[in-house]
Amino acid sequence: MARGVADTEMIRRQNRDLILGALRRAGPLSRSQIAADTGLSNATLTAIASEFVSQGVLVDLESTAGESRVRGRPSVKLAHNRKAAFTLLVELDVTRCRISLLDYAGILVDRIESAITPATFAETSAPHFLAERIQLIYARNANAADRLLIVAISVQGILSSEETGMKWSPIAHLAGVDIVTPLQDQFGLSVKLYKRGRLMADGMRWLEPELAGKTIATVFIGSTVGMGLTFADTDRIGSDIGTEFGHMIHVPDGALCRCGAVGCIEAYAADYGILRSAYSVPRHTPPAQAVPPDDFRQIVSRARMGDRNALHAFNLAGSAIGYGLNRLMSIFNLDQIVILGPGTAAYDLMQPGITEGATASLMGELRGLPPVTLVAEASEPIYRGLTMKALTDLDRTVFAAMNQPAIAQVAE
């Protein structure tokens, strides 16, 4: 239940939100379909839909000829008005920065891609680097400029407590700078940072709707180990978080991690950790900067051929992840686990270790390891998560609330 005073205005806002949400989930729908979907009456749908259309938030879709084969008055589908607003998605990675301009229907309009090196943010501060590129987007898309409202940024690492910058990041020289405020001030936009792990988790829920209503841990295994959680709690959308699972301490005084601490799960289960174990390199040896995919594949095939050291390395990795999941499960119930990323190629090798670790406690034994789904490609859920965060943020904060025909009447 929401807090705060409830009045007639809130009813409208909430029902508007309900309608926008139904369209996000299912794509264009007719008024009757939305009514059935949401539980609202047809009368209300007429009222709210006409309001939306006159405000330029939604548009009636031309019925594609030769599609309706049923008798009766043909239904008219409602869809997001692409020109109602625009959003910028920024994917900040260790190796690249990709900025995408999307319209209100989520369709890509423009894109800038730049390489990132460890030197990049030493030479140009991150907010300045981004501002330059945003400027360029503005220049190239004058028509979108006045309706560009929000920026959603995907980052890796630990957010500052105000969520305006990073406390730590694997992206060099990114930490310690306020990224959000300068951009907000310069462009007058709403700017938000999202942890990559959180986006993975949320993105999976959009990609696999049957995961809704479950508490899910989404674990990325690759050059790092990351995790996002989405909670069963359907009360609130956005009930998802990013965690520092990869840097949860697996064993006190354990192997050296890229983050500088020792004993992190990542130090055992990320590619560099597995490589280190497989070659019996001392656990305190500083990790390799990057592991070429071929090197990783080689370890995998060695393990499959029965190589003891390689098998042991995957066992250690699985065990680190399994104990981590176990510790998570002593905090709350997990209904499902999704494993993402290159590590999925070696899941069978890690599985015994994972199961052993996950069931090592009383709790783990009683509940068992939750069902595991593998998804090799992580970039899709991340992009989807970022997209939907941005668009539903628009839906909720801008268009659900708008009850004057404010911005509305878009000419063009």
Place this chain on the structure above:
Amino acid sequence: MARGVADTEMIRRQNRDLILGALRRAGPLSRSQIAADTGLSNATLTAIASEFVSQGVLVDLESTAGESRVRGRPSVKLAHNRKAAFTLLVELDVTRCRISLLDYAGILVDRIESAITPATFAETSAPHFLAERIQLIYARNANAADRLLIVAISVQGILSSEETGMKWSPIAHLAGVDIVTPLQDQFGLSVKLYKRGRLMADGMRWLEPELAGKTIATVFIGSTVGMGLTFADTDRIGSDIGTEFGHMIHVPDGALCRCGAVGCIEAYAADYGILRSAYSVPRHTPPAQAVPPDDFRQIVSRARMGDRNALHAFNLAGSAIGYGLNRLMSIFNLDQIVILGPGTAAYDLMQPGITEGATASLMGELRGLPPVTLVAEASEPIYRGLTMKALTDLDRTVFAAMNQPAIAQVAE
């Protein structure tokens, strides 16, 4: 934001809930005070309050003479109508079972206390044991019988996933039986189980209102180790959970715990674990059934006198808790830690270990150990938590929703 269709009825329900909540938080208040508190208008307060009074949910309090010294129309305080409903609180412990009958204002009306031994639930099944006593309460309080609506039960251990019974409990022979359903069927009541750790956490928030709006871990250290969490998320009341923190694995293959698993935090930080370490008893030795308080005090004083073994034991305990908190902090931010129970008497001895463990990871180093508050007596927050769960459950599910003068017109 709540899901679902919003209509005019929901407005009323939500605002009724707001008013009942304000009264729970602050005690009896006048209409104007509630209006100021909640943000509702005076007009609305008149409307809803008169509805409540005519339904017998609230009553106008007689103004205590010689109290108002201000000029103007004297205010009339509203209070919960004690006779509107009744609730049963059941505190199930390893050694005792206490059943309390409370009226709608939270005032104790009747109470039954029984000793529990390991044999108790072997001889009589738990639901039957409880039914007998509830029967007795009914017999002794005929006037409350038809308005006794809900039962809230405090338990220790792991709930079954449907939350109708226990999967495991330190209370002998309690696990594996459905406790909720038989009682619900027999008496036609709404029965709910609550983990003790969750109640501690929620109770603390009622006892120390300044803790509201923070994410808090409430850790019990005594004959067991338990933890509840309350989340900053003020969106929903009831955003609190009980955890199995005590049985989170501290070290794979570690000390033997009472639960049968090895390496649990409890096996290092509960009184029996500390005793075992202090006397250098092998870590796989089955733990003592119960530790007499004097034995524990003796170890404490030895440690204070500089005894190496005793100091080491507290250091191990602190470290187990510290690493546990660290792992928790890699999942979400903690703003505050509250430590409860007998273990607080030795907090100074455990503190170095706790700090060391809590700051061992990158995340822990960056954020540091959150502020710690000590509360020696744990029974008060537990009882308060149980009380408020029961009463706010009544507020929300029964009285906020009631829009017909249904049950209402209570004669006497």
Place this chain on the structure above:
DNA sequence: GAGTATTATTTCAATACTCGAAAAAATAAT
């Protein structure tokens, strides 16, 4: 090709709520 069946959408009257402003009530101060 006109009439009919069928489905989608809109219109309409009823009902429920909140709110601000004005009125009424109840007390202390003068």
Place this chain on the structure above:
DNA sequence: ATTATTTTTTCGAGTATTGAAATAATACTC
């Protein structure tokens, strides 16, 4: 007795949702 002051109630306006009835827009049938 009158006035000032504070709380509570009353009243009219404004905004929502809803079910039922009306209207609109097709396909089907003969």
